[in-house]
Amino acid sequence: MQRRDFLKLSAATALTAALPLQRAHAAELIELPMYYPVAVGGPIAKIMDGYAAAFHRANPDVRIRPIYTGSYQDTTIKALTALRGGGSSAPKMAVALAVDIFTYLDQGVLVAVEELAKGDKAWLNSFYPAFLTNSRANGKIWSAPFQRSTPVLYWNKAAFKAVGLDPERAPADWAEMQDYARRLTRRHNAKSVTEWGIQIPSSGFPYWLFQGLAIENGQARLASVDGTHTYFDTPETIGALEYMVDLGRKSKVMPSGIINWGTTPQDFFQNRCAMMWTTTGNLTNVRKHAPFPFGVGMLPKHKRYGAPTGGGNLYVFNNTTDAERAAALRFIRWVTSPEMAADWSMQTGYIATSPAAWDTDALKQYVAGFPQAVVARNQLQYAEPELSTHQNQRVTKVFNDALEAALTGQKAPAVALHEAQSRANAILRRYRA
Amino acid sequence: MSVIAPTLARIRTAQFGDHLVAWLLITPALVLLVAFTLYPAAATLWQSFFSTPLVNRPAHFVGFAHFQQMLADPVFVKVLVNNLLYAAGSIPASVALALLMALLVNARIPGRGLARMAFFTPTVLPLIAAANIWLFFYTPGYGLLDQLLHVFGLAGHNWLGNPSTALWAVTAVTVWKQAGFFMIFYLAALQQIPENLREAAAIEGASRWHTLRRVILPLLGPTTLFVLVNAVIGAFSQVDALFVLTNGGPDNASNLLLYYIFQNAFQFWDTGYAAALTVVLVLILAAASLVQFLFVGRRTHYR
Numbered sequence: 179m180q181r182r183d184f185l186k187l188s189a190a191t192a193l194t195a196a197l198p199l200q201r202a203h204a205a206e207l208i209e210l211p212m213y214y215p216v217a218v219g220g221p222i223a224k225i226m227d228g229y230a231a232a233f234h235r236a237n238p239d240v241r242i243r244p245i246y247t248g249s250y251q252d253t254t255i256k257a258l259t260a261l262r263g264g265g266s267s268a269p270k271m272a273v274a275l276a277v278d279i280f281t282y283l284d285q286g287v288l289v290a291v292e293e294l295a296k297g298d299k300a301w302l303n304s305f306y307p308a309f310l311t312n313s314r315a316n317g318k319i320w321s322a323p324f325q326r327s328t329p330v331l332y333w334n335k336a337a338f339k340a341v342g343l344d345p346e347r348a349p350a351d352w353a354e355m356q357d358y359a360r361r362l363t364r365r366h367n368a369k370s371v372t373e374w375g376i377q378i379p380s381s382g383f384p385y386w387l388f389q390g391l392a393i394e395n396g397q398a399r400l401a402s403v404d405g406t407h408t409y410f411d412t413p414e415t416i417g418a419l420e421y422m423v424d425l426g427r428k429s430k431v432m433p434s435g436i437i438n439w440g441t442t443p444q445d446f447f448q449n450r451c452a453m454m455w456t457t458t459g460n461l462t463n464v465r466k467h468a469p470f471p472f473g474v475g476m477l478p479k480h481k482r483y484g485a486p487t488g489g490g491n492l493y494v495f496n497n498t499t500d501a502e503r504a505a506a507l508r509f510i511r512w513v514t515s516p517e518m519a520a521d522w523s524m525q526t527g528y529i530a531t532s533p534a535a536w537d538t539d540a541l542k543q544y545v546a547g548f549p550q551a552v553v554a555r556n557q558l559q560y561a562e563p564e565l566s567t568h569q570n571q572r573v574t575k576v577f578n579d580a581l582e583a584a585l586t587g588q589k590a591p592a593v594a595l596h597e598a599q600s601r602a603n604a605i606l607r608r609y610r611a
Numbered sequence: 612m613s614v615i616a617p618t619l620a621r622i623r624t625a626q627f628g629d630h631l632v633a634w635l636l637i638t639p640a641l642v643l644l645v646a647f648t649l650y651p652a653a654a655t656l657w658q659s660f661f662s663t664p665l666v667n668r669p670a671h672f673v674g675f676a677h678f679q680q681m682l683a684d685p686v687f688v689k690v691l692v693n694n695l696l697y698a699a700g701s702i703p704a705s706v707a708l709a710l711l712m713a714l715l716v717n718a719r720i721p722g723r724g725l726a727r728m729a730f731f732t733p734t735v736l737p738l739i740a741a742a743n744i745w746l747f748f749y750t751p752g753y754g755l756l757d758q759l760l761h762v763f764g765l766a767g768h769n770w771l772g773n774p775s776t777a778l779w780a781v782t783a784v785t786v787w788k789q790a791g792f793f794m795i796f797y798l799a800a801l802q803q804i805p806e807n808l809r810e811a812a813a814i815e816g817a818s819r820w821h822t823l824r825r826v827i828l829p830l831l832g833p834t835t836l837f838v839l840v841n842a843v844i845g846a847f848s849q850v851d852a853l854f855v856l857t858n859g860g861p862d863n864a865s866n867l868l869l870y871y872i873f874q875n876a877f878q879f880w881d882t883g884y885a886a887a888l889t890v891v892l893v894l895i896l897a898a899a900s901l902v903q904f905l906f907v908g909r910r911t912h913y914r
Contacts, residue, residue: 255877284665285880370766381772382858433751436772436861441750450752572879579686582861586774 208505210498211243213260214273215253215490218526219443219463225525229518233509240505242271249382250275250490251571254282261287261495270498271506276312276491277566277574279320280405284568289496292319294507301511304532308487311563315405321491322510323531325522327457328485328554328561329387331355331477336470337362337373337452348475352394352421355453355478359431362452375431377451378422379439384581385565385574386488387455390477391418393484398562400577405567406609410577411592411599419591421480423584435586443467457488458554461527465548474550476557483560489528520544529554567602568609576601652893658886670883677887687888689863690871693778697867698846700782701789706838708786709793710831714823716794717801727798734791742855745784746771749856771857774864781865784852789845793838800834801827836903843899847892868892 216222226244234241247253253274258281260268274282282288291313295301302310302319309323335345341361349355359375366372378387389400397414401407409415426434443460445451447467455477464472477485492513494506512518519535522528524544530536536545536555545552567573580598583589589597659677664670681687716727733741748755749770757767770780804827812822850869853859859866859874869892876885 251878258880259877281880367764370761370764381860433769435769438751438772441752445752448753569879572881575874575878579860579862583774586772586861586864588774588862 206239208240208502209243210240210270210502210506210509211245211267212271212273213245213247213253213257213269215247215250217250217490218457218459218528220460220466220526222526225522229513233512236512237505237508240508242509245269247272250278254278254571257495258282258285258287261285261497264497268495268497270495270502271509272493272495273324273490274321274493276309276321276323276326276487276489277564278570279312279315279566280568281570282493283315283320287495287497288320289494289498289503290318290320291322291492291494291507291510294494294503295511304534305514306529306531306533306558308558308561308563309529309531312487312566313491314403321493322514324490324492324514325459325526325528326487326489326491326531327459327528328487328557329390329455329477330458330461330485330554330557331453331455331475332446332460332464333453333473333475334446334449334468334470335473337449345471346473348473349453349478351478352480356425356429356431359425359453360429363431371430371433373449374433374445374451376425376453376455377432377437377442377445378425378455379437379442380581380585381436381438381440383439383574383578384436384585385577386486388418388422388581389486389562389565390455390484391422391480393486393560393562394418394477394480394482395421396481398484400565401567401573405570406606408565408567408573408577408599408602408606410580410602411595416592416595419581419584419595423587423591426585427587436582446472457527459489459526459528461551461554462525463527465527465550472550474553476553476560483557485557485561486564487558487561488564523551527551527554529558567606569605573602573605576605655886655889655893658883659890661883663881663883673883677884678891680884681887681891686863686866686871690859690866690868693864693866694847694868697778697782697785697849698843700779701785701846702839702842704782705786705790706793706835706842708790709838710797712790712794713797713801717798730794731791733788734795736788738788738851739855741788742784742852745780745787746855749780771865772861774861777857777861777865781849781852781856784856785845785849789842793842796834796838797831800831804830840900840903843903844896847896847899868895 214222214226223244223246226246230242230244247256253272257269257272257274262285292302305323309326310319313319313321313323331348333348338345338358343358343361349358355376362373362375363371364373380387385400392400392415395414395418397409397412397418400409400415425432439456442451442454442456443463446454446464447469449470458474461474476483492510494503494510498506513522514531516530516532516534516538517540519530519532520538520541523530523535523541530541535541536552565574565577576598580589580594584591584594588594658670660672660674661670662668662673662676712730716723716730720726736744751757751767751769751772754770756770760767768776770776808826808830809822812826817825847867848869849867850873853865853867853870857865859870868888872885872888872892875881875888
């Protein structure tokens, strides 16, 4: 046999042998499109793609296809629209806002993660309880905690030093924060400020950071557990909004009006604000870009310490086959495993979702060299669930509108919040038993 | 008899054949029109009289309940007023600016080609890109506008975060974006005006202003009508700039009708109410077009 013929023959044999194999492989490969948002600075998309590739290497029969879908709100809009349209392009899973649980349940598109896990209580109980509160409805756990956060206070140590404040100590309570902010505010002239004492961003979803103030003022929850009642006009909630409005309009230590969520970290890096409230999910971003030493502290207390939990969970949709559900669960368990949760936390700043993750060597070492990373976890003991109701986006918008009206000086806090409460009542009435 | 009958039959067959061909010819257009215009329009009207279906409660007939709900909805009233203000602000400004620019680049000025291109550039930019550029202009602190104000020692301003300026900030973007587009129509119309009319006016001793007012503007009438119809439709179907600039905020200060429809349909999933709002939007547009064709159109001089 000639050498060339031999090559041809063996190539042909290899091809015929490979073909059925490939076909079998294609039939077995489970593809799971997964929508996900990006709500913080940093290369989240790159990390997500990396995780999908790593999972595929370890599980060749499953391919997770992460699809970036904008903000949290956009992600829910796009997921529900695609699910309604059906077809092969619809997502099988999503990383979506934990509090959108009722939005998805009202549309009837979810499979409960608890059912997929077949009652594996040990796994479900491995998460911090604070992160599971927003996952519960109708007696079931529907989603798995993933990119979870609480807001924290970041401060510029150099700016503190410059005005004679202890650079190692965060303001402990409301009065102190206001006092610090007053000392830190630098003015160009009577009208123009070059550096604000503090920024509590209020664009897009002002309710979240505001909820920190409400909890500290004694209003632990803004909505009932079953998502049918809101507490927008209690004296505690009104008092918290008055404090927030006064920081800008009365004390003039914070820009008055709407403060942009996206540009606040940039303001912090450029010495335009000395303290800021934002999600711990921005921690790695701040660590990389702040040109000065910075501190991270719990939100200051008033009547008590407090912060809302926040962030996104992993959801599985009911357009999946049994095999796809099993594969989705495998990915969820893999990506929330202590090692992966620790890695995610170090790469982003989100809080690793289980105590076991904080016991991994990798995260222990990281925290030893960067103690700022543990503040948000320590704050969890004071955390309360984020505002979540039926018709969540609509009720939240009513509340956001009221906060914006007060912050921009259109309405007094009490007036705005009373209006919001009565509008929320009108929306939620039909969900009450 | 024996001759007439077959002839009639032949004529009938031929007519039938012609009809068939005619129907076949319009079928593609008809299918598209029905699928993407007539059916959605009818379905929307139908849905506006039904409640939004929920998981455990299918849609049921509610009559005019959604329309009554609108009257009691403060946000609807606000977006309607906003939309009227927005139309009143953006339409005259962009049409006047378009005419001004067209007159300028129709005259023999140095760098005419460059000026035409510069005026037309905003139109070719995708609106999302344009809105992002303006987002940078408006950013408090380091945006272009605030940096300019700072040069003159003035305090910065939160253009998009302040309820008294947010809507006008959005209006400015629209004027900037669509004036160049309208300019093209005016420019084309200006070049159609015969030179001898101007010459005649000049011989009669008419001033340039007089010529513009009595000769040129009347001849631009049909173009103005066309541009106005487009501007009105544009003003009531504005939505994309809001996604980038304000999301309708703060407290709905810059919210417009179509964006509110989007919020109801895709954020709140209240499809019934969104359908009713859509019906209102279509009625407004139909009324606006009718008024323009009946009143403005009658006074327009067509050649």
